[in-house]
Amino acid sequence: MPGTKLAVTDSSEDVAGEIPIAWISRFAPRGRLPGMNSNSWASSPVVRRVMRANTSRDTAPERAVRRLVHAAGLRYRVDARPEPSLRRRADLVFTRARVAVFVDGCFWHGCPAHYSPPGTNSGYWAAKITANAERDAETTALLRDAGWTVLRGWEHEPAHDLAARVIHAVRARNGARA
Structure with a gap:
């Protein structure tokens, strides 16, 4: 009924x-x-x-990097596709400078320093994390081939270190365009 x-x-x-x-x-x-x-x-x-x-955007490490980059006067898109044809999203995208920034989580992306495999469903998680790492490498290669500067940072990396790399890359790319 x-x-x-x-x-x-x-x-x-x-x-x-x-x-x-x-x-x-x-x-x-x-x-x-x-x-x-x-x-x-x-x-x-x-x-x-x-x-x-777990969220795919607005994590604490991302917000910390965004806060520092914004304070430096740079503007960006959040959780956006750098290339419309590429079904992948970057955490920060500087469209004019063509810089894409990814802040990768240690568990989800298999950080060599901090990833520890879970005890249950280990086969499932091993395949998932391996596929994530392969997709990350493919995304980086595709974006670089399309003329983008790709920056990747780990969630454990100090936000000011990644922000400094981002600011330098964006300003260098903007200076190269002028």
Whole structure:
């Protein structure tokens, strides 16, 4: 019946509510109702909550670098595609200077100094982190081939060090254009 609702409780997020049946038939994976995490990639509900809370932009290291670069008088785009044809986003993009900045997380991008593989689902995570690192290298190569200066920093790197590299690169590229 149109307008019929089903009460669903999602124990992994402690959320209870009514969900229209139309929503379930349209958006829920076939054979599963919301809240059923039997096929989840997470090893536990707590891990699932923690991983879902991770953000892809506006992390503390990114904000620190942005604050310093902005204070130096430079303006940039946040979480933007340097090249419209490339389905990859940089953390800071200086379009006129053609400088793309990535602040990589130690876990997600396999930092050689700080990455430690998780104990559960190790096969899944090893493949995921390896694929992320390969994609990072491909992104850097594609952007450099397109004439961009690509700067990568780790989340553990002091923000003022990365900001200094960014400021130098942008000013050097802007000076080269003039």
